[in-house]
Amino acid sequence: MRIAAISVAPVFSEYVIGGSQKILVDMATGLKNRGHDIQIWCTGTDAHDGDFEISEVPVHPDLKLRGSFPATHQVSPVALARTSDVLKKAADWADRVYLHADAIYLRHALLGTDIIRSIHDYVYEEALVSTLSLPANVTVVPSEYLKNCIEVTVALSGRTSIEPIIVVPNGIEVPDSLPSPKLPAGISAREESDLILLFPHRPEATKGVREAILTAVKVQEIRNEQNVRLLIPAYPPGSNFDDAAGSPQEILALAEELGGSDTVELHEWLSPAEMPGYYAAGDVTLCLGSFVESFGLVPVESLANGTPAVCARVGGFRQFDDFDAIRLVEYGNTLASAHAVVGVIVPMPNPSRDEELRSGREKITERFSLEVMVSEFESVITKFLPGERKISLAGNGRLELAPWCEVQDDRIYDDYAAASVQFPELTQALESGNGFVLSDPLLLSASLDAEVRFAVDRGILIPEFVFVKT
Structure with a gap:
C-alpha cells in the first residue's frame, strides 16, 4: 500500500527532536520493511537541503510551514498556498494518508482522502484544535490516558459524535544485553565518586529543567560524599523546533540562580544511535516537569538501557506506577524527588536493584514492543476503517x-x-x-x-x- 505520512514537525536525517518524531521514524521504517511504499512529507527548515532517506524511507521536506511550535502555520499566504499544493499531490499519490500528530489545517487539500491521524502532545493548540475541529477516519494515540482526555474534551465541547480512537502504545527495542556506557563528546569521564543524573529532554521549562536542577542540588546535599553531575542537552544549531526551549546561556544562568553551577553540564544534542550508551552512562534519569506527557518515552528508554528513572506523577507517567525502577513523585516536591533518586540508586534488600531493573526491562518487552507497535499501526492504516461513535x-x-x-x-x-x-x-x-x-x-x-x-x-x-x- 502507498502511504503518505505527513508531519508538521520537521524530520532530520542525523538526529530526532522529541519522542513523537522517533515514533514516526520507527513506524515508517517498520512499514517499509513490511513491503509498504511509505514516504514522509514534513516541514522544511534551513537545515534541510532537498529530499533524503531514513532507512530507505524517502523524506520530502516540502511543507512551507514554520517548523516550530506553537503557531506552526504562521507563515505567508503564498507559503500556505504552496503547502496546500504539496499536500494535494501527496494525497493524490497515496492510497492512505497518515497525519502524524495531525495539525494539518489545510483539510481542503485532502478532500476525498481516507485520513488516519495520530495525536501525541495534547498541550499544543495544534493538537487540541485538530481533535475538536478537523475530521479524520481514525485517531491513534499512545495511551489510554490520552484516549480518555480526547474523548472527554470532545464531549465537553458539545460535539455529538467522534471517530474511533485506537490506543497503540509507543514501542521500543529492548537490547538483549545492556549497552556500554558512553558519555557525550566534551563531557569529562566518570570519576569513582560521581553520581550522574540525566535530563534527556528538550531543554524547555515544562519538561522540568528547573525541577531537575533543584533536585540535583538537593541530592548533592544528601550525598555530600559524592560528586553530583546533571547532564542537559542543548538543541542542535538551527533546529528551532520549540520556541519555549531555553538557550544554553539561559540554562546556565538558571543553574547559577538555583545554586547548581557546579552541577549542571551541557552537551550536544545526541542522535538516536547514541542514546543507549548515554542512558547506560547515567545513574538515574530525571523526568520531573509539569509537561503533560501523553505516554512518557524517556523513562521507558532509560530503563530498557539499564538506568532507573524518577518521574513526576503527571499525565502518561502515571501508567508506570507498577514499575519498581521508575519511581513516581508528586510534581514540584523537590525533597521527595531527591529522596527517590537516592532510594533508587541504593540496592534494596528485597527486591534488589538488579532485580528491579530486570523486572522493568521484561515489562517493557511485554507492553511496549516495537514490533507490536508497527503491527498495530499497519492494521489501523491498511485495514477497514470503522464509522463514528455517538x-x-x-x-x-x-x-x-x-x-x-x-x-x-x-x-x-x-x-x-x-x-x-x-x-x-x-x-x-x-x-x-x-x-x-x-x-x-x-x-x-x-x-x-x-x-x-x-x-x-x-x-x-x-x-x-x-x-x-x-
Whole structure:
C-alpha cells in the first residue's frame, strides 16, 4: 500500500527532536520493511537541503510551514498556498494518508482522502484544535490516558459524535544485553565518586529543567560524599523546533540562580544511535516537569538501557506506577524527588536493584514492543476503517474525576493546571464511590456540595459520558 505520512514537525536525517518524531521514524521504517511504499512529507527548515532517506524511507521536506511550535502555520499566504499544493499531490499519490500528530489545517487539500491521524502532545493548540475541529477516519494515540482526555474534551465541547480512537502504545527495542556506557563528546569521564543524573529532554521549562536542577542540588546535599553531575542537552544549531526551549546561556544562568553551577553540564544534542550508551552512562534519569506527557518515552528508554528513572506523577507517567525502577513523585516536591533518586540508586534488600531493573526491562518487552507497535499501526492504516461513535450523557446524575486529574491523599492534582487543590471531603467521596460522586446537592452535605461545585467549575469533575458505535 502507498502511504503518505505527513508531519508538521520537521524530520532530520542525523538526529530526532522529541519522542513523537522517533515514533514516526520507527513506524515508517517498520512499514517499509513490511513491503509498504511509505514516504514522509514534513516541514522544511534551513537545515534541510532537498529530499533524503531514513532507512530507505524517502523524506520530502516540502511543507512551507514554520517548523516550530506553537503557531506552526504562521507563515505567508503564498507559503500556505504552496503547502496546500504539496499536500494535494501527496494525497493524490497515496492510497492512505497518515497525519502524524495531525495539525494539518489545510483539510481542503485532502478532500476525498481516507485520513488516519495520530495525536501525541495534547498541550499544543495544534493538537487540541485538530481533535475538536478537523475530521479524520481514525485517531491513534499512545495511551489510554490520552484516549480518555480526547474523548472527554470532545464531549465537553458539545460535539455529538467522534471517530474511533485506537490506543497503540509507543514501542521500543529492548537490547538483549545492556549497552556500554558512553558519555557525550566534551563531557569529562566518570570519576569513582560521581553520581550522574540525566535530563534527556528538550531543554524547555515544562519538561522540568528547573525541577531537575533543584533536585540535583538537593541530592548533592544528601550525598555530600559524592560528586553530583546533571547532564542537559542543548538543541542542535538551527533546529528551532520549540520556541519555549531555553538557550544554553539561559540554562546556565538558571543553574547559577538555583545554586547548581557546579552541577549542571551541557552537551550536544545526541542522535538516536547514541542514546543507549548515554542512558547506560547515567545513574538515574530525571523526568520531573509539569509537561503533560501523553505516554512518557524517556523513562521507558532509560530503563530498557539499564538506568532507573524518577518521574513526576503527571499525565502518561502515571501508567508506570507498577514499575519498581521508575519511581513516581508528586510534581514540584523537590525533597521527595531527591529522596527517590537516592532510594533508587541504593540496592534494596528485597527486591534488589538488579532485580528491579530486570523486572522493568521484561515489562517493557511485554507492553511496549516495537514490533507490536508497527503491527498495530499497519492494521489501523491498511485495514477497514470503522464509522463514528455517538456521544451522549450517561444520565445517571453522577460526576467523575476528569482523566487529567489524580487524587493524591486529600488533594487532587490537575495536569493542565500543574497544581493540586485540597478537597478533604470530595477525595473521600470519590474513594468510597469508586471514582464517582453524585451531582444532586440535595443528596450531599453542604460542605461536600461546595467542594463538588468548585471542582466542576475547575474542570476537575465532569459528567459521565457514553460513547456508542452508530
